[in-house]
């Protein structure tokens with residue numbers, strides 16, 4: 001009987017491990033996806049989601065977006081003072097917020 005219950009235990013352990021890994025991967029990829037949309041490190045958030053599960057996903061949701069421009073915008077750097085700002089993609093000219101220089105940007 002001992003061998004049989006050992007077998008059951010290892011089965012349950014195996015199933016638990018498989019489910020646990022599946023959940024870990026799912027949370028990892030969900031965190032990766034969320035982080036990618038926020039221009040954050042996808043690898044870092046995959047690991048966070050993988051290790052912390054739903055908590056990691058929550059972190060990815062709550063974290064502030066990264067530096068890159070959001071959708072419909074692009075990041076530009078002033079040619080005079082190197083100040084960085086986001087402008088709309090369709091804009092070909094903008095005024096620097098820092099030095100007020102009128103920059104023209106190619107597409």
Ligand SMILES: [Zn+2]
Nearest residue numbers: 078081096099
């Ligand atoms: Zn400037």
